[in-house]
Amino acid sequence: xxxxRILVIGTGDTKAEELLFMKACIEASGGxxxxxxxxxxxxxxYSPDHDKHAVARAVDVTIAEIISSGDENTAMTLMAxxxxxxVRKLQQDxxxxxxxxxxxxxxxxxxxxxxxxxxxxxxxxxxxxxAYSHLIPPERVAPDLMMILWAGGLYxxxxxxxxxxxxxxxxxxxxxxxxxxxxxxxxxxxxxIGMTSLGSSCLRYMKTLKPALERRGYxxxxxxxxxxxxxxxxxxxxxxxxxxxxxxxxxxxTNHLAGSVVSSGADRLENAGAxxxxxxxxxxxxxxxDLPTWQDLPAKFSERPFHAHNRLIASIxxxxxxxxxxxxxxxxxxxxxxxxxxxxxxxxxxxxWDTEGxxxxxxxxxxxxxxxxxxxxxxxxxxxxxxxxxxxDTFVAKALEIxxxxxxxxxxxxxxxxxEVAA
Numbered sequence: 001x002x003x004x005r006i007l008v009i010g011t012g013d014t015k016a017e018e019l020l021f022m023k024a025c026i027e028a029s030g031g032x033x034x035x036x037x038x039x040x041x042x043x044x045x046y047s048p049d050h051d052k053h054a055v056a057r058a059v060d061v062t063i064a065e066i067i068s069s070g071d072e073n074t075a076m077t078l079m080a081x082x083x084x085x086x087v088r089k090l091q092q093d094x095x096x097x098x099x100x101x102x103x104x105x106x107x108x109x110x111x112x113x114x115x116x117x118x119x120x121x122x123x124x125x126x127x128x129x130x131a132y133s134h135l136i137p138p139e140r141v142a143p144d145l146m147m148i149l150w151a152g153g154l155y156x157x158x159x160x161x162x163x164x165x166x167x168x169x170x171x172x173x174x175x176x177x178x179x180x181x182x183x184x185x186x187x188x189x190x191x192x193i194g195m196t197s198l199g200s201s202c203l204r205y206m207k208t209l210k211p212a213l214e215r216r217g218y219x220x221x222x223x224x225x226x227x228x229x230x231x232x233x234x235x236x237x238x239x240x241x242x243x244x245x246x247x248x249x250x251x252x253x254t255n256h257l258a259g260s261v262v263s264s265g266a267d268r269l270e271n272a273g274a275x276x277x278x279x280x281x282x283x284x285x286x287x288x289x290d291l292p293t294w295q296d297l298p299a300k301f302s303e304r305p306f307h308a309h310n311r312l313i314a315s316i317x318x319x320x321x322x323x324x325x326x327x328x329x330x331x332x333x334x335x336x337x338x339x340x341x342x343x344x345x346x347x348x349x350x351x352x353w354d355t356e357g358x359x360x361x362x363x364x365x366x367x368x369x370x371x372x373x374x375x376x377x378x379x380x381x382x383x384x385x386x387x388x389x390x391x392x393d394t395f396v397a398k399a400l401e402i403x404x405x406x407x408x409x410x411x412x413x414x415x416x417x418x419x420e421v422a423a
């Protein structure tokens with residue numbers, strides 16, 4: 001296997017020492033460093049493989065025009081646009097296998113755009129002074145992005161930041177080697193189906209659905225909808241990786257409407273539909289808002305039923321009026337879909353604790369949601385109300401019934417028979 005080619009992105013006019021250290025680390029780890037400079041005002045004390053002028057040309061401007069564009073925000077936004085165009089072409093032309101970037105908030109802002117432009121599976125590593133910060137909205141995070149805090153990295157090399165940079169460089173080279181090896185030898189497993197769930201205790205239909213779909217010749221990826229899981233699901237759906245989706249855990253929509261930090265962004269339940277991907281949806285756990293267990297509850301939720309799942313995440317229920325709003329939102333999003341869509345509405349409960357005797361059981365509020373869902377669902381969306389709970393065998397049977405019918409109609413491609421997978 002040839003050396004993994006790692007694109008190294010940074011402002012060489014201010015971070016040359018760090019970037020050259022990273023280049024040495026990558027080469028010592030068995031990789032090849034391709035240097036991309038995104039400086040605006042100055043020039044690096046080395047010759048990058050792709051300089052700032054190439055970045056500017058990618059968006060049909062000059063560095064002089066970028067400097068005179070307004071301020072550092074407009075300048076770096078233009079550089080980010082150029083970097084996206086240039087990096088996308090480098091990857092499509094087979095000139096790079098992965099990328100790593102360093103930066104503070106400015107460099108991170110640019111690096112996040114670059115990560116989003118690259119396909120799933122291309123290693124993406126950002127060394128940032130704001131890694132994992134709430135400053136970064138979920139929709140800016142690529143589903144397979146890796147980050148590490150650039151501790152002690154504000155200005156110049158030191159023993160602490162060398163440890164961080166060397167780890168990051170070793171990680172991206174190792175990830176790229178494994179990715180290239182896996183890509184070369186991994187057999188196909190059939191068309192991929194995207195499925196969402198909230199853990200395996202709150203929602204558990206996937207325990208039956210996944211093996212049933214695998215027997216039909218499909219590869220099934222289940223996403224945990226605790227904010228970033230839904231973000232990953234939406235991003236991958238928007239890249240046409242799924243032949244169909246079973247989007248049965250939509251509580252991130254409720255989280256977003258309620259202002260919870262456990263959000264996957266405003267476009268939840270939109271990307272598969274926008275690409276025309278067949279989607280079967282259900283309102284799993286939309287009666288709940290997820291919040292950090294370690295924070296005080298907002299005053300507006302202080303009197304609502306509460307369930308602490310663990311020391312990180314807790315759930316409270318929303319009232320009947322909020323549930324009606326969620327129903328209208330789901331209906332509106334499904335109505336925008338360009339492909340076939342269906343909604344399964346289980347009228348006897350939509351998550352494990354929404355049953356009699358459990359802490360989040362509120363039958364009147366559930367009835368309000370069901371009523372609003374019936375009223376709001378667009379005519380072009382298949383509507384299947386079932387007298388059952390979402391965690392029941394009846395729900396699974398209905399989902400498979402719709403899926404098998406769509407396969408028979410040619411809406412969803414047929415799965416890959418086991419003998420073809422083995423071959």
